[in-house]
Amino acid sequence: MGSVILTGFMGTGKSSVGRLLARLTGWEFLDVDAQVVKSAGRSINDLFAQEGETFFRALETAELLNLVGRSDRLIIATGGGAVLDPGNRILFKKLGLVVNLTASPDLIRFRLRHSDDRPLLNDGAAREKIGLMLRDREPCYADADIRIDTAGKKIEDVAAEIMAFLKTRGSMWND
Ligand code: S3P
Numbered sequence: 642m643g644s645v646i647l648t649g650f651m652g653t654g655k656s657s658v659g660r661l662l663a664r665l666t667g668w669e670f671l672d673v674d675a676q677v678v679k680s681a682g683r684s685i686n687d688l689f690a691q692e693g694e695t696f697f698r699a700l701e702t703a704e705l706l707n708l709v710g711r712s713d714r715l716i717i718a719t720g721g722g723a724v725l726d727p728g729n730r731i732l733f734k735k736l737g738l739v740v741n742l743t744a745s746p747d748l749i750r751f752r753l754r755h756s757d758d759r760p761l762l763n764d765g766a767a768r769e770k771i772g773l774m775l776r777d778r779e780p781c782y783a784d785a786d787i788r789i790d791t792a793g794k795k796i797e798d799v800a801a802e803i804m805a806f807l808k809t810r811g812s813m814w815n816d
Contacts, residue, residue: 643713643714643737643738644668644708644713644714644715644716644717644736644737644738645659645662645668645715645716645717645737645738645740645803645807646717646719646733646736646737646738646739646740647659647716647717647718647719647740647741647742648719648721648723648724648733648739648740648741648742648782648785649721649741649742649743649744649782650721650743650744650749650771650774650775650778650782651721651749651753651756651759651761651762652744652748652749652750652752652753652756653721653742653743653744653749653791654742654744654752654791654796654799655718655719655721655742656672656674656718657796658718658742658791658796658799658800658803659672659716659717659718660716661796661797661800662716662800662803662804663716665800665804666714666716666804666807668714668715668716669714669715669716670715670716670718671708671715671716671717671718672717672718673701673704673705673717673718673719673720673723674701674718674720676704676707677697677700677701677704677720680700680703680704681700684758685697685758685759685760686757686758686760686763688700689760689761690760694761698722698725698726701720701722701723701729702723702726702728702729705719705723705729705732705733706732708732708736709732709735709736713737715736715737717736719733722761722778724778724781724782724784725778725781730781730784738786738787738806738807738810739784739785739786739787740785740786740787740788740789740803740806741782741783741785741787741788741789742788742789742791742799743782743788743789743790743791744790744791744792745792746768746771746772746775747768748791748792749771749775750767750768750771761774786806787803787806789802789803
């Protein structure tokens with residue numbers, strides 16, 4: 642199927658880039674975290690605090706499964722941990738092109754310095770913790786069609802790189 646799936650750690654810009662990419666392509670934007678919050682009627686912080694991460698992951702996978710059979714041409718921003726489930730990664734490949742956004746631990750820490758809605762980092766988003774999580778998750782993020790380093794780039798630059806990549810996949814773009 643012909644959608645674009647954005648993966649990457651928290652703070653790599655998946656939602657901002659995804660929204661812009663949707664405008665540039667005219668495709669529909671979908672944020673999986675936002676869908677989880679909408680379906681559950683609860684915030685991500687609440688879900689983690691009251692039900693735990695496993696429960697949240699099950700809701701996340703359920704939202705991803707809902708996308709199968711939906712129209713092509715979606716720009717899908719996934720939550721940073723959605724790649725951890727091998728089944729989810731298989732699903733991403735079925736849905737379309739997987740674009741992984743990257744950033745260093747320092748940059749992620751800086752971008753998330755005012756964020757209070759990332760339960761896994763709410764204890765201060767320590768550089769060491771981000772580094773360890775990135776290292777553990779690296780093979781999952783590497784499982785992508787293209788990886789784009791977002792350091793020193795504006796949202797517009799990253800979106801333009803993805804557009805250029807999509808155009809190299811002409812069949813997906815034109816049909
Ligand atoms: C998570 C990332 C978050 C959200 C949840 C867990 C993670 O999404 O799904 O807090 O495990 O990396 P963003 O990457 O959109 O912040």
